Structure formats: structure tokens, C-alpha cells
Amino acid sequence: MFRNYRYELRELAKTLKISNSNPRNAGRKAQLTPDQTVEVLELHRKGIGNTEIAKQFGVSRQTIYKYIYNAEHFSANPDFTMRMNFMNGQQLCTVIDIDFKHEVVRMKNYIDRIPLRAFGVVENPSWADFEEFLKERCLSASRAGLKAFSERWMFLSMIRC
Known part of the structure; x- marks a missing residue:
């Protein structure tokens, strides 16, 4: 991905x-x-x-x-400290901007095919949607430590500020 x-x-x-x-x-x-x-x-x-x-x-x-x-500085809001590009092969499907401090996710879809979008039909994903996205589409179920992974991201995003 x-x-x-x-x-x-x-x-x-x-x-x-x-x-x-x-x-x-x-x-x-x-x-x-x-x-x-x-x-x-x-x-x-x-x-x-x-x-x-x-x-x-x-x-x-x-x-x-x-x-x-x-x-x-991809965002005018300094709290959005990370950008993820959700890809399908060589095609950009969704750009996700993440604010770890306030647990806010903002995204833009670049594809009309709903199954290829990061959040499917959801246009304004919640933090819970983002965590579910990470668990289901980015990290395999057999991998332990999603919480540790997200805490590490939080730590890294705090360093960038």
C-alpha cells in the first residue's frame, strides 16, 4: 500500500x-x-x-x-503533523492528514471506486475510524501491538512539533 x-x-x-x-x-x-x-x-x-x-x-x-x-508544511494547521498516502499499486486513492494531539483525521479521496478508498463511504472519519483503518488495512491482524505502534506515532509527532 x-x-x-x-x-x-x-x-x-x-x-x-x-x-x-x-x-x-x-x-x-x-x-x-x-x-x-x-x-x-x-x-x-x-x-x-x-x-x-x-x-x-x-x-x-x-x-x-x-x-x-x-x-x-502541507497543512496550514500546525497540529496536523503527519500525512499518509493510501495507494492501490501506483494509483493514489486517499490522502490522510493526521493530528495526533487532538486525535483528528482529515482526508481527501482521489478515486471514485469506494472499495479502494481508505475509509470507504465515510467522508469525515473519526479517530476510531482511523484506528480501525490502521488495524484492518495497514497492520495485519497477526501483528501485535497496535496500541504501542500508535503510541510510537504519537511520540514521533510530538518530536516534530
Whole structure:
């Protein structure tokens, strides 16, 4: 369900472009394609400096900062500290934003086929729905420690704040 890091970054770049739909194609054009955005994020993750990345892509340092910032701050609400992409093979089905502090889940479906959606017909999932989703679709029933797993996520999300 969840692909490697490079694929998730590519899907994030596509998602960012989808969320800024512009039917008239007005305004300033993007300086980097979604694939280039994925490359920028990978280089940044490897520790390559923003100046070097900017030279490689022929854009300003400020542009690189902007793309990295937008990828890391996917939500205007700072309490949403984690994003999950629910996939069916290579296809993005649902994007799930998680607020561990207040136990709130927000999601957006990118597919019409209900069985492939993370929460099926549920449009506004509760925290209990999210925990059930983790248990049923992400962690096998034979795996013990769902509570420990969610507590670890809570700990990791607190570190990010």
C-alpha cells in the first residue's frame, strides 16, 4: 500500500499540484515540474545545500526554499503533523492528514471506486475510524501491538512539533 520514499514524494508533488487547481491557467507558471520537485526533495534529504540544488535546476535559492517549505508544511494547521498516502499499486486513492494531539483525521479521496478508498463511504472519519483503518488495512491482524505502534506515532509527532 505504501511505496518507497521516492514514489511517495512524487505523489506528494502531484497532490500539491492537484490541490491548486487553476482552470484558467492564470498566474505565474511553476518553475519546477512535479518530477523535478521530487528530485529537489531527495537532494535536500541527502544533505546537498540549497545553493547547489538551485544551480543544478537553474532557479534561485528562494525557489528551492519555497518548494521544500511547501512539501514539509502541507497543512496550514500546525497540529496536523503527519500525512499518509493510501495507494492501490501506483494509483493514489486517499490522502490522510493526521493530528495526533487532538486525535483528528482529515482526508481527501482521489478515486471514485469506494472499495479502494481508505475509509470507504465515510467522508469525515473519526479517530476510531482511523484506528480501525490502521488495524484492518495497514497492520495485519497477526501483528501485535497496535496500541504501542500508535503510541510510537504519537511520540514521533510530538518530536516534530
